[in-house]
Amino acid sequence: MQKILKILEKNVEWLALALGAAFLIWMIYLYGFQKPVTTSVALQTGEAKLTPGEVDTKTVEGPVQALQQAMSGREKGPAMPEKDFVSDLQKRLDPDVAAVAMATPWSGEPLPASVSSLPALTSKRRIAWL
Secondary structure: OHHHHHHHHHHHHHHHHHHHHHHHHHHHHHHHHOOOOOEEEEEOOEEEEEOHHHHHHHHHHHHHHHHHHHHHOOOOOOOOOOOOHHHHHHHHHOOOHHHHHHHOOOOOOOOOHHHHOOOOOOHHHHHHHO
16 A cells, blocks of 8 residues: 555656646547537427527527517507505504604693593593503
8 A cells, every 4th residue: 555655646746647638638529529519499490400609699589579579569458557555554654643642751732632632531441441
């Protein structure tokens, strides 16, 4: 085992160089001598074999144009009613004046007439209210 390790340590540079050269030769073979990658695509005119660079142009020329023509020649859809959600929300968020007057500490200012005219709570009502 020690003998093999010594040989590997002595020749590690050449081993790395050989692996790099093998990878370079493999890439040259794949990109230089292999046929280009193609895929068969169904077009309106029939089926065609396209490379990755041609797929986008054929897609724009075929299905995209057909879709745009179909969308532009079509009438607008039915009218959709619009509900006013803001006013409902505004009514819920704006508190009643009497409720605000009762919720705040007394500042010495008289309460509005609608608040001050409320019936007084009796002891039974007070317990039930709590």
